[in-house]
Amino acid sequence: MTTPATVVNVGADLFADAIADQAVAVTRVDWRPPMDGTDADLATLAADPLRRTANERALAAMLEVTATLVDVAPASELLGLEPGQFLHAGPPIAWERASGPLRGALMGGAALEGLVDDPEDAAALFESGTSVSLEPCHHRSTVGPMAGVVTPSMWMFVLEDAATGRRTFCSLNEGLGKVLRYGAYGPEVLTRLRWMRDVLGPLLQKAVRAVRDSGQGPVDVTGILTQMLQMGDEAHNRNRAGTLMLLRDLSPAMVTSGTGSADVAESLRFVGGNDHFFLNLAMPACKLALDAARGTEGSTMVVAMARNGTDFGIQTAGTGDEWFTGPAQLADGLFLGDYGPDDANPDIGDSAITETAGIGGFAMATAPAIVRLVGGSVPDALATTRRMHEITLGENPRWTVPVLEFQGVPSGIDVTRVCRTGILPQINTGMAGKQAGVGQVGAGLVTPPAEIFPKALARLAELARERAAR
């Protein structure tokens, strides 16, 4: 069964050949019949004269975007968010169906805004629903990791596409452990958020504006992502190199901002001590790119994957703002301290926007050290990236994977390919405790619920039939 003579002859090229073989092996091993009940819709879309060019345009539009960091300002100013208005991750949801970590983050957010003194009192406020409202981040050009709660006083990164002026937004990352986005709302959480509001946000605003208005120009977030992928970050659960490059680009302007040196030093320590700080720039950069593909009639490309802790939802380029939803899944991974699977909430957060854009779980091959955080093996990590090429429209020429001989990351999830192969997108994720107030309990690997892809496929096919009948 072995061919040692061949092996010796091939020499150093064997490694590349083995990788190529691996892609073949993975395709065969993972091959399954199309998802149940999708044959007719797949046939309809295969015959749709719009689909091929629509997908080419959608992918090209996404790949053309360069995200730059142009401002930092409060959500009240940027989004017109008013007291009592709360943004959250994932598709729309009401308090009644909200999971523990989303409820915990909303309760903490209400206390941060002064709507209640004690976060515990906020539950009644949300149950009554009279003076508060919930809305997905995605509906306001925003993305939020984990619970993704945004309140009016939170400071947001502003990313802009240099060519079109389009913008997306994301809050500032709080770090790990007991933090609002994982559903914690204790005094230390609120103290940190107030310091971010009073010190970090205004300092970053001065620095980001100074860099933007200098000869250097605004921080090139897309360019940092390019570098990160050569530095062991997959930009979802590893953002260490990205965070350090952001500090490199902003720290001189922070120093000369006129802010007191103690506050500058504390801010440098805070950002430098949080390897995930850049996640909140990677996410809106991905959304900015994907939003360029929205509204492409006939395109079957996914433009958002998002979870609110109860539902997992996707949107596609060809179906406007409609969400296709199913139950969020539990991740399989590694747990912090004494926590175990019983403590974990189902999948939550807008951060799967990274996978939607071809990084995160899709780029695991470039960040093999990630397996120490999310579980799995190094060969699995390499195979995952290869497998994701089976369900995507193309590669990103800017975001490459050195160990795969600089192949571009798999980009543009195609609903028809997912339904035809049964291969689901792979997501690297943090795990929140299912009880409000707990915080992070682990990190792991998860996929969307399979049924949302046939749902989206059915709607895309329906639209194609309507076009054909016109």
Place this chain on the structure above:
Amino acid sequence: MTTPATVVNVGADLFADAIADQAVAVTRVDWRPPMDGTDADLATLAADPLRRTANERALAAMLEVTATLVDVAPASELLGLEPGQFLHAGPPIAWERASGPLRGALMGGAALEGLVDDPEDAAALFESGTSVSLEPCHHRSTVGPMAGVVTPSMWMFVLEDAATGRRTFCSLNEGLGKVLRYGAYGPEVLTRLRWMRDVLGPLLQKAVRAVRDSGQGPVDVTGILTQMLQMGDEAHNRNRAGTLMLLRDLSPAMVTSGTGSADVAESLRFVGGNDHFFLNLAMPACKLALDAARGTEGSTMVVAMARNGTDFGIQTAGTGDEWFTGPAQLADGLFLGDYGPDDANPDIGDSAITETAGIGGFAMATAPAIVRLVGGSVPDALATTRRMHEITLGENPRWTVPVLEFQGVPSGIDVTRVCRTGILPQINTGMAGKQAGVGQVGAGLVTPPAEIFPKALARLAELARERAAR
């Protein structure tokens, strides 16, 4: 010749198997008879009762060292270097045999110290030899990249082994292009060196001392190297992540040092704009580790590889401070701008101390993006690390390569294994222009001259015979 059924069955594990196969393939392809004339000496050393345990002790001593950054101060203070005394890279050499880039760096160094006004006038000074002296960095517990010239007024990093208090030293990195260590000595070179002397050095001293004396403790250089190897740096020609982590650790203390904010900002920009800044910490960290193995009677482990631009020299743990030298080779690689092979000087610098300690070229597998700088292919980079395990005594459990399933880097070059296999150590290197004053012309891959290993082997065998006769 292919076995697709096997391939499909193996699935995701194939990748790991392929890597294992690759090591076998490489070993077989590269197998050669022992180096000419080494049979008798190899037999002597194989029978030496000291060798095995001596090598175990030498390797263990090297792997136990933790290098911490404890100070920054001028070479005059730290090394007692006096006006007219010059340190240089590699084994001992006089002006008459010195290559262009070493001469250029010495001329610039003489101007920096005020021995001459115009660097061009320094040649006469060195030719006369009356008021100047040359000495290898290695003879003063120091390492220097490329020309490695150290003068009394240059500020040096001080690394200390926490357990023993032993120290090593290295100058501050100037960046790339027209810089002294590549043999350039124009006005911009001297202006930069004076700014480093007057601004950067004193600021780093304040910050390094403040961090050292804080609860945080001194910067853990060995720990940063551990992280770098998970972030695409091989710590010889890629030091981007290391540089950024150093900035992360020092920048808060730089801000609160009492230094003016303009100087702090300029220093942050200078360090952040030079991806190679950390090289000058990686090198003395490697020397600190290797020096722990020096003077181990009976050990055939290499403790230094160093080049002065004319000669390549090695020292071993069992042969004291004796150098075994041969002609430095030309690197094979990629050139900057219009430069080509005819413009390059032979291999130069103490930076091969990184390979001696198991990183740099030995750890190319963890930094596949390096091939864009030094040439070669990604499969070659992976194969090189596997091949270096054939000539080393063991692995470093702290410095691991994620893509090789967290295998430790190949550590402790064994003179007997090099002679027995004919496999030469692989070095990643910068290339200096052969004319004094030119600066960097490229980067590439190079090996030591083969004959120095049989020379060292002969001396080790001679000592073993003397021991046997006692």
